[in-house]
Amino acid sequence: MLRWIAVALLLLASSSALAAECEVDIAATDQMTFDTDAIEISKSCDTFTVNLTHEGTMPVSSMGHNWVLAKESEVNDLATAAITAGADQGYLPPDDERVIAHTDMIGGGESTSVTFDVAKLQEDEEYLFFCSFPGHSMMMRGSVTLVD
Numbered sequence: 679m680l681r682w683i684a685v686a687l688l689l690l691a692s693s694s695a696l697a698a699e700c701e702v703d704i705a706a707t708d709q710m711t712f713d714t715d716a717i718e719i720s721k722s723c724d725t726f727t728v729n730l731t732h733e734g735t736m737p738v739s740s741m742g743h744n745w746v747l748a749k750e751s752e753v754n755d756l757a758t759a760a761i762t763a764g765a766d767q768g769y770l771p772p773d774d775e776r777v778i779a780h781t782d783m784i785g786g787g788e789s790t791s792v793t794f795d796v797a798k799l800q801e802d803e804e805y806l807f808f809c810s811f812p813g814h815s816m817m818m819r820g821s822v823t824l825v826d
């Protein structure tokens with residue numbers, strides 16, 4: 679009996695390790711929204727992938743969306759720097775160390791992905807994701823949390 683319990687626990691443990699989702703699908707809309715405001719990343723993931731789909735129809739020039747990961751304390755400054763960077767840079771300052779990961783800026787009907795090393799995240803730090811298109815970062819943002 680005890681042996682069976684041990685086997686069952688082992689199976690449970692291994693299946694939950696396998697079940698750790700190391701990617702997330704996120705949709706963005708013409709209404710300037712993401713369909714999630716919280717992303718949890720398992721520490722068991724070596725890398726994490728974000729698949730962003732713009733489900734609207736508006737062009738990138740007027741309703742562009744991207745997915746940018748940064749420390750919460752740096753998001754507002756980064757959003758301002760993104761506007762300064764302008765459309766030619768995809769509304770992100772190039773090679774900015776505050777940007778931990780980011781997708782391309784996309785328009786309606788388009789999709790993009792980014793994969794980054796989970797080791798870049800620290801347990802005692804607060805992170806946000808946001809869209810760096812001008813005027814979007816206050817509406818389009820959410821938390822990124824490391825979980826066991």
Ligand SMILES: [Cu+2]
Pocket residue numbers: 710741742743744809810811814818
């Ligand atoms: Cu946006």
